[in-house]
Amino acid sequence: MKRFEYKTIKIEPKGVWGSNLDATEIDKILNELGQQGWELVSMQDLSVSGSSWSFHYTFKREH
Template sequence: MEKWEYKTIKIQLKGFQGGILEIEDFDDKLNKLGEQGWELVSCFSTNAAQGYGREAIAVFKRRH
């Protein structure tokens, strides 16, 4: 039976009201985790107010 392990990270969004993702920093984090065998499964932002987010949540998995 295949087994998986999961990892969840939070990325702080920038901007006065949030909602701005610094792509280069995010790509660096994704690439470092990818080198360790982690695969991105899902990514979403948390809702602070009026549709703006303060952080992005990224969920990864890899075979255990």
């Protein structure tokens, strides 16, 4: 039977009003986790009053 482990990370926008998402930095994080065997299974926008303030990325890999 396959077994999995899960990992959730939080990525927050940067900048004065927290409105700057650096796609290059996000790609770097996602690629590093991919190299470690993690597969992205979901992403959740934790918006507040219609503004995105942070995101949860959930990964899994076979254990």
